[in-house]
Amino acid sequence: MKTRVVYPGSFDPVTNGHLDIITRAASVFDELVVSVFINPNKDPLFSRKEREDLLRQSVKNLSDNNIEIDSFCGLTMKYVKSQNASALIRGLRAVSDFEGEFQMASMNKQLDEDIETIFFMTDTKYAFLSSSVVKEVAQFGGDVSDIVPGCVSQALREKYGFN
Numbered sequence: 001m002k003t004r005v006v007y008p009g010s011f012d013p014v015t016n017g018h019l020d021i022i023t024r025a026a027s028v029f030d031e032l033v034v035s036v037f038i039n040p041n042k043d044p045l046f047s048r049k050e051r052e053d054l055l056r057q058s059v060k061n062l063s064d065n066n067i068e069i070d071s072f073c074g075l076t077m078k079y080v081k082s083q084n085a086s087a088l089i090r091g092l093r094a095v096s097d098f099e100g101e102f103q104m105a106s107m108n109k110q111l112d113e114d115i116e117t118i119f120f121m122t123d124t125k126y127a128f129l130s131s132s133v134v135k136e137v138a139q140f141g142g143d144v145s146d147i148v149p150g151c152v153s154q155a156l157r158e159k160y161g162f163n
């Protein structure tokens, strides 16, 4: 049986830290669905379509061709099930990520005990990289081209009027 997994997240926008997790998960599992979670409690910088498009462009250059891009709203576990996936992938950075992720993974296990949450440890060079930090720097015209894919760096410049 093929192992199909879902990597959900805000991806507002996708960073090299996310891409590292995507590359590694795609090499371990047969099929990987990277899906933008539409969180009604968050006010994102990039729209659903923009986030999906940036993800699509970012994974285009990867050698793995077992990656799909999608988006969803509502309960993650329902979505994972609807994708016929057996697990969801999350990334762990500093200890500060642990508590929230542990809580969410425990809750998700209660909702559906058949679906596992699998954590990938960040590559240390991305340990302090988040979409929020990227936006904080980019909004003042700072150069983020080393920490995000080229298309994201360009999209941020346009968003913040630096083009």
Ligand code: ADP
Binding pocket: 008, 009, 010, 011, 012, 015, 016, 017, 018, 021, 037, 089, 090, 091, 092, 093, 097, 121, 122, 123, 126, 127, 128, 129, 130, 131
């Ligand atoms: P969310 O709002 O769901 O946390 P994010 O887009 O911020 O969405 O993150 C999605 C997932 O990717 C989370 O599991 C997060 O911990 C992980 N992640 C984000 N940045 C990194 C990074 N630099 N290294 C490893 N994992 C990361």
